[in-house]
Amino acid sequence: MGKPASSGRGDPETEHRGDKKVKAHSDKESRPRTDPVLNFERWKKKHIRKQKKMKELRKQLKKPEWQVERETIGRLTMEYEKINVNEIMRFSDFPLSRKTLKGLQEAQYRMVTEIQKQTIGLALQGKDVLGAAKTGSGKTLAFLVPVLETLYRLQWTSADGLGVLIISPTRELAYQTFEVLRKVGKNHDFSAGLIIGGKDLKHESERINQINILICTPGRLLQHMDETTYFHATNLQMLVLDEADRILDMGFADTMNAIIENLPKKRQTLLFSATQTKSVKDLARLSLKDPAYVWVHEKAKYSTPATLDQNYVICELHQKISVLYSFLKSHLKKKSIVFFASCKEVQYLFRVFCRLRPGISILALHGKQQQMRRMEVYNEFVRKKSAVLFATDIAARGLDFPAVNWVLQFDCPEDANTYIHRAGRTARYKEGGESLLILLPSEVKGMVHQLSQRKVPVKEIKINPEKLIDIQKKLEAFLAQDQDLKERAQRCFVSYLRSIYLMKNKEVFDVNKLLLPEYALSLGLAVAQRVRFLQRIQKTMTNESLINQTDENKDGRKHVTSSLTNDEVEEFRAYFNEKMSILQKGEKKSGEKDKQNLANALDKEENGEEEKELEEEIRQKNVEKVKESEVQALSATNETSKDKVISVQSLDGDEEDEDGHDADFFRVKRHNVFGLDLKETTIQKKSSNSSIKKKATKVTEAKKVMKRKFKVNTKVTFTEDGELVQQWPPIQKSIVNKTEEEDEGPGINLEKAKERLQEEDKFDKEEYRKKIKAKHREKRLKEKESKREARKKQVKAQDEEEEAFLDWSDDNSEFDPSTLPDPDKPRSHEQTSDDDMEDEEGETRKMGGVKKRNRNAGKEEMISSHKSKKAKWENVEPLDTGLSLAEDEELVLHLLKSQS
Numbered sequence: 011m012g013k014p015a016s017s018g019r020g021d022p023e024t025e026h027r028g029d030k031k032v033k034a035h036s037d038k039e040s041r042p043r044t045d046p047v048l049n050f051e052r053w054k055k056k057h058i059r060k061q062k063k064m065k066e067l068r069k070q071l072k073k074p075e076w077q078v079e080r081e082t083i084g085r086l087t088m089e090y091e092k093i094n095v096n097e098i099m100r101f102s103d104f105p106l107s108r109k110t111l112k113g114l115q116e117a118q119y120r121m122v123t124e125i126q127k128q129t130i131g132l133a134l135q136g137k138d139v140l141g142a143a144k145t146g147s148g149k150t151l152a153f154l155v156p157v158l159e160t161l162y163r164l165q166w167t168s169a170d171g172l173g174v175l176i177i178s179p180t181r182e183l184a185y186q187t188f189e190v191l192r193k194v195g196k197n198h199d200f201s202a203g204l205i206i207g208g209k210d211l212k213h214e215s216e217r218i219n220q221i222n223i224l225i226c227t228p229g230r231l232l233q234h235m236d237e238t239t240y241f242h243a244t245n246l247q248m249l250v251l252d253e254a255d256r257i258l259d260m261g262f263a264d265t266m267n268a269i270i271e272n273l274p275k276k277r278q279t280l281l282f283s284a285t286q287t288k289s290v291k292d293l294a295r296l297s298l299k300d301p302a303y304v305w306v307h308e309k310a311k312y313s314t315p316a317t318l319d320q321n322y323v324i325c326e327l328h329q330k331i332s333v334l335y336s337f338l339k340s341h342l343k344k345k346s347i348v349f350f351a352s353c354k355e356v357q358y359l360f361r362v363f364c365r366l367r368p369g370i371s372i373l374a375l376h377g378k379q380q381q382m383r384r385m386e387v388y389n390e391f392v393r394k395k396s397a398v399l400f401a402t403d404i405a406a407r408g409l410d411f412p413a414v415n416w417v418l419q420f421d422c423p424e425d426a427n428t429y430i431h432r433a434g435r436t437a438r439y440k441e442g443g444e445s446l447l448i449l450l451p452s453e454v455k456g457m458v459h460q461l462s463q464r465k466v467p468v469k470e471i472k473i474n475p476e477k478l479i480d481i482q483k484k485l486e487a488f489l490a491q492d493q494d495l496k497e498r499a500q501r502c503f504v505s506y507l508r509s510i511y512l513m514k515n516k517e518v519f520d521v522n523k524l525l526l527p528e529y530a531l532s533l534g535l536a537v538a539q540r541v542r543f544l545q546r547i548q549k550t551m552t553n554e555s556l557i558n559q560t561d562e563n564k565d566g567r568k569h570v571t572s573s574l575t576n577d578e579v580e581e582f583r584a585y586f587n588e589k590m591s592i593l594q595k596g597e598k599k600s601g602e603k604d605k606q607n608l609a610n611a612l613d614k615e616e617n618g619e620e621e622k623e624l625e626e627e628i629r630q631k632n633v634e635k636v637k638e639s640e641v642q643a644l645s646a647t648n649e650t651s652k653d654k655v656i657s658v659q660s661l662d663g664d665e666e667d668e669d670g671h672d673a674d675f676f677r678v679k680r681h682n683v684f685g686l687d688l689k690e691t692t693i694q695k696k697s698s699n700s701s702i703k704k705k706a707t708k709v710t711e712a713k714k715v716m717k718r719k720f721k722v723n724t725k726v727t728f729t730e731d732g733e734l735v736q737q738w739p740p741i742q743k744s745i746v747n748k749t750e751e752e753d754e755g756p757g758i759n760l761e762k763a764k765e766r767l768q769e770e771d772k773f774d775k776e777e778y779r780k781k782i783k784a785k786h787r788e789k790r791l792k793e794k795e796s797k798r799e800a801r802k803k804q805v806k807a808q809d810e811e812e813e814a815f816l817d818w819s820d821d822n823s824e825f826d827p828s829t830l831p832d833p834d835k836p837r838s839h840e841q842t843s844d845d846d847m848e849d850e851e852g853e854t855r856k857m858g859g860v861k862k863r864n865r866n867a868g869k870e871e872m873i874s875s876h877k878s879k880k881a882k883w884e885n886v887e888p889l890d891t892g893l894s895l896a897e898d899e900e901l902v903l904h905l906l907k908s909q910s
């Protein structure tokens with residue numbers, strides 16, 4: 011039940027409770043003093059109050075921010091001089107701004123690479139730097155860090171305009187540099203812009219003046235310099251040339267010079283590349299002032315990354331596509347880049363491989379793509395874990411695709427430098443990678459030698475023939491179905507050949523060594539199309555060899571006339587005689603110019619129309635070249651002759667001059683036709699010691715020739731019966747004067763010669779008449795024969811018709827044999843035929859009566875009778891009078907007149 015109420019005192023429980031209460035109370039009282047939470051709260055309040063006071067105090071004491079920055083900059087600048095390269099391990103070891111360091115750390119860049127270590131300090135000190143280091147060694151940051159620090163140091167604002175200019179050879183590389191800059195420079199307030207073309211110029215022009223750091227390609231920059239009126243670079247502090255050698259290789263040397271001329275002289279210049287060529291040094295001399303050369307891997311054993319495994323395979327041209335396909339099939343989980351020599355190869359093989367579906371995603375990157383597509387492809391390939399990128403050399407420089415396992419060089423690179431850059435797309439910054447170079451047997455020697463000279467360790471590996479998948483048949487099938495693809499294949503074919511032809515190193519690239527039909531087949535084409543420019547080039551080469559021969563002749567080693575026929579010389583002489591002197595002066599220059607223009611034209615990466623244009627251009631040029639070479643050959647001949655003529659002139663004196671050019675010309679002419687050596691004539695003249703200077707007439711020259719009894723070249727042909735016919739010089743056919751001729755002494759009797767000619771003329775005319783008559787007779791006989799044949803056919807056809815009618819006959823009326831002609835009746839041939847005709851006619855008529863079986867019977871009869879009549883007239887043989895047609899006509903007219 012209920013518990014008794016406690017009395018209070020003496021109740022131990024209560025007391026106890028009471029104690030507890032007290033205790034509890036005392037606890038409560040003591041807590042505010044010892045509770046850490048409360049204590050903290052109190053401390054916090056106090057601290058905040060204190061802080062506020064301090065802040066206010068500091069605010070009162072604080073320097074302006076710009077002043078603080080300035081002090082920091084001052085401190086940093088002081089430290090630039092103390093930079094000791096050997097002590098630098100991290101970016102933070104450099105005296106860099108907090109903002110830059112923060113950006114680097116956030117992008118996970120802490121430790122410096124060798125090129126960064128060596129160049130950042132120099133650049134911070136304000137020196138011009140020419141930096142070279144292996145691919146993937148971090149050159150981008152080596153110049154981006156100084157870029158940021160320079161503008162920071164100068165406290166650059168958007169109002170100051172353009173402060174730094176970074177020039178890249180390709181749009182992709184410019185874009186990539188821009189992305190890295192955005193990453194590491196995000197804590198700075200500078201504006202950065204990308205000017206690479208492919209976008210609206212006006213849109214770029216509107217923004218260009220607000221940009222502090224401009225990343226651009228050379229062509230587009232120059233366009234802005236020329237066209238954007240308010241664009242200027244007067245405040246420019248720093249110029250960076252990334253992959254400078256490539257910029258120059260791409261033919262931007264003039265553009266670069268023009269750009270540099272537009273820039274202020276007082277600036278800092280940094281120039282970076284993985285390879286340094288002479289042209290870069292030339293550019294450096296132009297644009298860098300007392301530069302510091304930093305070549306970090308100069309003494310390295312190899313010029314390519316140590317982590318890069320490099321091999322090459324020797325393969326015939328027509329096997330290359332199958333090799334590529336087989337390679338991709340066995341590397342489906344890898345990320346690879348395949349380099350080709352031309353856009354058209356990339357375009358065609360990309361399409362074909364997409365159709366073949368090798369089981370890996372394929373992308374294509376080349377200069378013919380639109381800018382947007384190029385960017386898309388670039389980003390897509392960056393993202394992909396396994397894919398293959400078919401690319402031209404626009405992807406060879408500087409691009410930093412992450413985790414590329416393989417670089418395959420499908421077409422031999424132009425030189426060792428291009429090889430290094432292509433292969434360098436893998437094995438970047440401490441990563442591993444593999445490179446495979448496909449070489450044609452003709453390319454091996456030259457290329458491997460070049461690579462070993464440039465310290466590139468490549469070793470040969472063999473293709474496993476069992477793993478080689480032949481895809482030629484598949485390509486043929488694709489092309490048979492798809493006309494567009496076929497045209498692409500054709501363009502690819504031409505484009506590859508052109509790329510080989512344009513290569514400078516002819517030891518490695520010899521277009522004449524390529525097996526064209528096999529290559530065409532490997533592309534899926536049924537036949538190797540005619541490559542006109544190659545044919546013309548070959549022609550030109552032949553002509554050039556002719557010119558060389560001529561040159562040799564000039565030196566007196568060979569005689570050019572031996573390679574030119576007399577007729578050719580005669581034919582061209584008249585045409586070129588006047589122009590010779592002018593052309594002789596200009597030929598050397600124009601030849602060089604032609605070559606240059608040809609190369610320039612070929613250099614264009616063309617579309618179909620351009621290709622045609624190009625071919626036409628080459629055709630024109632070659633025609634010109636051929637002409638020119640002919641002129642050269644001729645002029646050389648004439649030069650030789652002139653030399654000789656001069657020697658004659660010196661003997662003959664002034665009188666020779668009076669005779670003028672004709673005499674010279676004649677002499678040369680005779681010389682060429684008869685193979686006369688004028689030197690000999692000269693010597694002869696000399697030896698004759700004749701002091702009387704006579705005018706050399708044509709007759710006297712001819713007489714001399716006759717005296718010397720030179721044998722004229724003869725042209726002999728065979729008739730169908732195997733008879734020999736002399737065509738040149740024409741042999742005398744008339745018998746007249748022949749005996750006289752035999753009796754003749756030396757020299758020419760002009761009167762007799764004239765007579766003989768007249769006789770010859772008569773004889774020829776007679777012969778000609780006979781020939782014509784014979785021809786006419788032959789023609790008539792042929793006509794007769796054909797008419798006879800026609801008549802026979804007609805008779806036969808009528809017989810068949812009759813038989814058919816008989817077969818089809820409905821009524822049973824019998825054939826009356828009495829209607830047949832009497833076979834015993836004697837008849838002449840003509841009668842026979844005529845009677846036959848009449849009989850046939852009558853018979854037909856009878857038969858017609860018998861065979862009437864349809865409504866059109868009457869009509870048929872009429873037609874058949876008409877036919878018979880016609881045949882009758884046709885079969886009347888013309889009388890052979892044995893006269894010519896004209897004579898026949900005359901005879902007929904005469905007869906008609908006499909009849910009337």
Ligand SMILES: Nc1ncnc2c1ncn2[C@@H]1O[C@H](COP(=O)(O)OP(=O)(O)OP(=O)(O)O)[C@@H](O)[C@H]1O
Nearest residue numbers: 121122123145146147148149150151284408410439
């Ligand atoms: N200090 C660093 N720490 C870590 N990674 C770095 C550093 N510097 C550069 N890298 C990385 O190394 C890779 C190669 O750098 P970068 O593209 O600058 O090389 P590169 O020398 O310019 O090559 P290329 O000659 O091919 O243009 C990049 O992925 C970059 O992010």
